[in-house]
Amino acid sequence: MRTLGAHSRKKFDESSAHFGDAQKELLLGLLDRHKGTALGQDLGYGSMASVDDFRRRVPLTDYGFYRSKYIQRIKNGEANVMTSKKVDLLGATSGTSGHKALIPHTTDVGRAFFLHGITLVFDGLFSKAFKHADQLQKTCKLTFIPRWTYTEGSERLKIGPASSSPDDRGFSRLLPLYSSPKAAFHVKNEKAALYAHLLFALSDRNLGIVEANFAPMILSFFSMLEESHEALVRDLCDGTSDGARGLGMEDQEAAQVAEHLRPNPERAREVQEAIERWKSSRKDNRPTIGLAKLVWPNLNLILTVTTGAFLPYAKRLNTDYLGGAVPCFSPIYAATEGLVGINLSPAKRPPAYSLIPKALFYEFIPVEGAETEENSSPPLGGTLLANNLAVGEKYELVITNLAGLVRYRMGDVVKLERYEGTAPVVSFQYRQGQVLNVRGEKMNEQCLTRAVEAWAKKENVSLIDFCAAEDVTVVEPGRPSRPRYHLFIEPATALVGTSSSKESRSVDEELRRYSDVYDSYRRKDAIDMVKVHILQKGSFENFRTQFLKESTTGTVTQFKNWVRKFSK
Secondary structure (H helix, E strand, C coil): CHHHHHHHHHHHHHHHHCHHHHHHHHHHHHHHHCCCCHHHHHHCHHHCCCHHHHHHHCCCECHHHHHHHHHHHHHCCCCCCCCCCCCCEEEECCCCCCCCCEEEECHHHHHHHHHHHHHHHHHHHHHHHCHHHCCCCCEEEECCCCCCEECCCCCCCEEECCCCCCCCCCHHHHHHHECCCHHHHCCCCHHHHHHHHHHHHHHCCCCCEEEEEEHHHHHHHHHHHHHCHHHHHHHHHHCCCHHHHCCCCCHHHHHHHHCCCCCCHHHHHHHHHHHHHHHHCCECCECCCCHHHHHCCCCCEEEEECCHHHHHHHHHHHHHHHCCCCCEECCEEEECCEEEEECCCCCCCCCCEEECCCCCEEEEEECCCCCCCCCCCCCHHHCECHHHCCCCCEEEEEEECCCCCCCEEEEEEEEEEEEECCEEEEEEEEECCCEECCCCCCEEHHHHHHHHHHHHHHHCCCEEEEEEEEECCCCCCCCCCCCEEEEEEEECCCCCCCCHHHHHHHHHHHHHHHCHHHHHHHHCCCCCCCEEEECCCCHHHHHHHHHHHHCCCCCCCCCCCCCCECCC
16 A cells, blocks of 8 residues: 555656646546536537636536436436446435535546545555554544435435445455454444444554544544443453443344454453543543543544534544544545545644645635636636635635536635645635525634634633524514524533523624624624523434434434534
């Protein structure tokens, strides 16, 4: 993998030095490959000879453009609709941009993810950035069996998450890398599966990495260690999995897991002592040392996404469990639509991702009118290309992918941090669908999070989680009919001597401080004061459990956050 990674890095550096040429080659190749598809014929790919032709003649698209006319035909079993390659999966998005979508997936997408993403991670991660992690230690990989659904008809196309899962072809070949055996990956109940992964991770004192798609899952991993440590220590000592049975592990699953367990009283005692030491270090209800290094002295790294909506979880993870002793690294920026970028500079903050010239064709819509010399007149086709961007400005990403999406507004907003060669390096900011907007103020999740964290710090409140909803039409008795936000907060401990009106005023002050537009509307009485609801401990966990129970295509792996903005 390191040898292949070095080769991939050389190819990446060559194409990044001539980013525009590589992008042109990719796009014209895709147009030629897909010109015979139904979509290619409708849009006239065969007569497009340049990037400018493409931008002039192909409209900007969103999921609605594809849903009934093209995706439905793929679901019906028709081939050659959007891509000339065989569709092997309809990837179900998590819906954080405002809707769930089914995105065609082909072997090209998986190949690009591996060759332009994973191999570069091995090169950059183990050869350069984290050399101490190259010790042949095992990884606790937190991934779970998806809830697949299938299209009707003879083709029976799978519908579900496009991210890595134990169902993937070749996953069994990776098992020697992981602390958990195959049996743990195939436990259907997510809580029981997480317990099993934790139990096997605890068995390995020399564990090197904990990995999950998103920071909330890593936080759940350590939270379960804290809350279920007595059961875990007993199971570790006795070589049993009784704690997982209590969480919903089936008898057959338990028998398969038990084949890989052995009594380990010495390690059980060591884990118990580590947790007791961690608990005794608490000062002002906060531990002063990290639990992770106490339990796993040689733990090198947490691999997970920590940007955007995941930043609050990453902060809490570090404060409560890592103690600054174990770094978090967000190596890849990817979505169901494809591989977007790779983090080749782990030491730099914020995490930023080099866009990959051979994985997607990128265009950019300026957010709030980014001004550049090239952007002094209206952009061609409503977008800018990579060489026309201004450092420090924000842009909505528009992508053309390997499986048929063209000029697709995926909803991500990024900021250009710098150029490396001619390749843009961007940081993720937020999703377009995740804004609070009752009067045109467009308060994004980043701004809301900063305001809530500032309030929590001011009031010395430890938060488990929070979310917000718009209230545009609901009118309460005795209250003027002005729109406002509802903010639902779950504190780690009960708030003493507080009232919802007091907290509402305090949070509102922070929202006004962090958003000039919101403050302007508040001063004009166009938006009413936010209403804060203090929730009981466990509310978000109950919500998450119910959400996953009712979901037909989602998995705990794909559950990104607590849906900070949700419909009434």
